[in-house]
Amino acid sequence: MSDKIYDFVIVGSGMGGLVTSVTLAMEGYSVLVLEKNHQIGGSLQVFSRDKCIFDTGVHYVGSLDEGENLHQIFKYLGIINDLNIHKLDSDGFDIFRFPDGKTYKFGQGYEKFKEILKNDFPNESHAIDAFCTKIQDVCTSFPLYNLEEDSPQNYIDNPDILSENAWDFISSITEDPILRVILYANGPLYAAEKDKTPLFVLALITNSYIKGSYRFVNGGSQIAKLLTKKLRQFGGEIIKHQDVISANYENDHIKSVITKEGKEFFGKNFISNIHPKRTIEVFGEDKFRAVYKNRINKLENTISSFMLYISFHENTFPYFNCNFYDYNTYNVGDVVNYSKENWPEILFSCTPVPPKDSKYAESLAVMTYMDFNEVAEWSESFNTIATKNRRGETYEEFKRKKEEVILKHLEVRFPGINKAIKNVYSSTPLTYRDYIGNEDGALYGIKKNSNNILNSTINPKTRIPNLFLTGQNLIFHGVLGATIGALVTCFQFVDNKYLIDKIKAAN
Numbered sequence: 001m002s003d004k005i006y007d008f009v010i011v012g013s014g015m016g017g018l019v020t021s022v023t024l025a026m027e028g029y030s031v032l033v034l035e036k037n038h039q040i041g042g043s044l045q046v047f048s049r050d051k052c053i054f055d056t057g058v059h060y061v062g063s064l065d066e067g068e069n070l071h072q073i074f075k076y077l078g079i080i081n082d083l084n085i086h087k088l089d090s091d092g093f094d095i096f097r098f099p100d101g102k103t104y105k106f107g108q109g110y111e112k113f114k115e116i117l118k119n120d121f122p123n124e125s126h127a128i129d130a131f132c133t134k135i136q137d138v139c140t141s142f143p144l145y146n147l148e149e150d151s152p153q154n155y156i157d158n159p160d161i162l163s164e165n166a167w168d169f170i171s172s173i174t175e176d177p178i179l180r181v182i183l184y185a186n187g188p189l190y191a192a193e194k195d196k197t198p199l200f201v202l203a204l205i206t207n208s209y210i211k212g213s214y215r216f217v218n219g220g221s222q223i224a225k226l227l228t229k230k231l232r233q234f235g236g237e238i239i240k241h242q243d244v245i246s247a248n249y250e251n252d253h254i255k256s257v258i259t260k261e262g263k264e265f266f267g268k269n270f271i272s273n274i275h276p277k278r279t280i281e282v283f284g285e286d287k288f289r290a291v292y293k294n295r296i297n298k299l300e301n302t303i304s305s306f307m308l309y310i311s312f313h314e315n316t317f318p319y320f321n322c323n324f325y326d327y328n329t330y331n332v333g334d335v336v337n338y339s340k341e342n343w344p345e346i347l348f349s350c351t352p353v354p355p356k357d358s359k360y361a362e363s364l365a366v367m368t369y370m371d372f373n374e375v376a377e378w379s380e381s382f383n384t385i386a387t388k389n390r391r392g393e394t395y396e397e398f399k400r401k402k403e404e405v406i407l408k409h410l411e412v413r414f415p416g417i418n419k420a421i422k423n424v425y426s427s428t429p430l431t432y433r434d435y436i437g438n439e440d441g442a443l444y445g446i447k448k449n450s451n452n453i454l455n456s457t458i459n460p461k462t463r464i465p466n467l468f469l470t471g472q473n474l475i476f477h478g479v480l481g482a483t484i485g486a487l488v489t490c491f492q493f494v495d496n497k498y499l500i501d502k503i504k505a506a507n
C-alpha cells in the first residue's frame with residue numbers, strides 16, 4: 001500500500017486510459033494507472049503462439065497518414081516516430097467477397113475510393129460522390145475529430161445528426177441494391193445493424209480508414225508499450241495485476257480505490273476506463289442516482305466475436321496487404337443477427353505483416369460475430385493469464401467444432417489453406433469478457449442506436465464529483481475513437497483550446 005495521494009488514479013490501461021494518463025502526466029499531474037491484467041493495453045493486447053504474434057483487438061487502424069488526426073495526436077504524445085506501422089494497399093485495402101464470386105474493393109484516399117467504386121458501378125457516379133461528400137460532412141460535425149475547437153455544425157448544437165441512420169442514408173442515395181451493400185460492407189468494423197447503426201458511426205470510421213489504413217508490425221501492443229514508456233517519462237506510474245473492486249468515500253468524494261488483494265490507492269480524482277456498468281458496480285451502486293443506473297444498465301452492448309488464429313508452415317500461404325470480408329449473403333446489414341444454422345455469415349481475415357517483407361504470411365487472424373448466449377453455459381468459468389483456470393472439456397469441444405466450421409469456409413475462399421496450416425487457436429466471447437472486464441465480451445462496448453441516440457451517449461462526468469469516464473464508450477470505439485474519447489475526458493481538467501493548440505503545435 002502507498003500513502004501517496006495521486007492527482008489522478010485511472011482504472012484500466014486500455015487505449016483510453018493510457019492516452020488520458022499520458023496527456024495528464026504531460027500537464028504535470030501525478031498519475032497512477034491500475035490494470036487488472038498481466039499485460040497492459042486492454043484490447044491492444046497480443047499473444048504469441050508458434051513464434052507468431054497475434055493481435056486480439058487491433059487488426060488495422062485508420063487516420064495514420066501524415067497530417068491525419070490520429071497521426072497528429074500520436075505525434076503530440078511523442079510516439080509516432082517509434083511506431084512500426086505498415087500501410088495497406090491504396091488500391092484495395094478492404095476487399096469484400098460474396099458467394100457468387102463477385103469482389104469489390106475500398107481504396108485509400110477519396111480519389112482512389114471513388115475511382116474504384118465508379119469503375120464497378122459506372123451508372124452510380126452521383127451516388128458515390130454523394131456518399132463521400134456526406135460522410136466527410138458528418139465528420140465536420142465532430143470538431144475534435146478534426147482537431148478543431150468548434151465547428152458551425154457541431155453535433156452538440158445539432159444533435160439531429162446523431163440520429164440519422166446509416167442504412168437509411170445509403171438507401172436514399174442509390175436504388176442499386178449491390179452498391180447499397182458495398183457501402184455498408186465494412187460493417188464488422190462497427191458491428192453494423194441496418195435498423196440501428198447511426199450514420200455518424202459509419203462516417204467517423206469509414207472516413208478514418210480511407211485516410212490512411214495501416215497494420216502494426218508485431219502487433220498493436222506496441223502502442224501500449226510506447227504510451228507506458230511516455231507515462232513513466234513524465235513521472236506517471238502504472239501497476240499491473242491490480243483488479244479494482246471497490247472505492248472508499250469521504251464526504252461524497254472518492255478517497256481511494258481497493259483492489260481484490262486488499263491494496264488501497266488514494267487519489268484526488270478517479271478516471272474509469274472500464275465499462276460504465278462495471279464502473280457503477282466497482283464505485284458503489286448506492287452512490288449513483290437510480291435514473292443514471294437504470295439508463296446505464298439498460299444500454300445494449302455490441303455483439304461479441306469468435307476469433308480464429310492460424311499459424312502456417314513456412315512459405316506456404318501468401319501475405320495479403322489487404323483485409324478480406326467474406327460474406328455468405330448480400331444481407332450485410334443483418335449479419336449481426338445471424339442464425340446458428342448459417343453461421344458464420346461473415347469472416348473478416350487478415351494476415352499480420354511478415355518479417356523482412358516476405359511474400360509469405362506466418363499467420364492469419366479471422367474474426368466473426370458470436371453472441372454471448374452461445375457460451376453462456378460456461379459463464380461461471382474465468383480464465384486469463386493472471387488468473388488461470390480451465391473452462392472444461394465441453395467448452396474445448398465447442399471451440400473445436402466452431403473452428404472446423406470456419407476452416408471449411410476458409411478453404412472455399414482461400415483454396416489450399418488447410419494444407420498450409422500448422423496450428424489453429426481460437427477465442428470466444430468469454431475470452432474477451434475475462435480479459436476486458438465487461439459482462440458479455442462486447443466487441444466495441446455500448447451499441448450506438450440511431451433510434452435512441454441520446455440514451456446511448458455517455459458523458460465523461462458522473463454524479464460523483466471526482467469520478468470521470470474515458471474510453472471507447474464516450475464517443476466511438478476503435479483506437480481512434482478511444483483516443484478522441486480520452487481527449488474529451490482530459491478537457492474536464494485541461495482547457496480544450498489550449499490542448500488542441502498544443503497538439504497542432506506539435507505537428
Ligand SMILES: Cc1cc2nc3c(=O)[nH]c(=O)nc-3n(C[C@H](O)[C@H](O)[C@H](O)COP(=O)(O)OP(=O)(O)OC[C@H]3O[C@@H](n4cnc5c(N)ncnc54)[C@H](O)[C@@H]3O)c2cc1C
Nearest residue numbers: 012014015016036042043057059060244437471472478479
Ligand atoms: C476483436 C476485436 C477487434 C478489434 N479490431 C479493431 C481494429 O482493427 N482497429 C481498431 O481501431 N479497433 C479495433 N477494435 C476496437 C478497439 O480495440 C477498442 O475500441 C479500444 O481498444 C478500446 O479501448 P478502451 O480505452 O475503451 O479500453 P479497453 O480495451 O476496453 O480496456 C479496458 C481495460 O480496463 C481493464 N480493467 C477492466 N476492469 C478493471 C478493473 N476492475 N480493475 C483494473 N483494470 C480493469 C481491462 O483489463 C482493460 O485493460 C477491436 C476490438 C475487438 C474486441
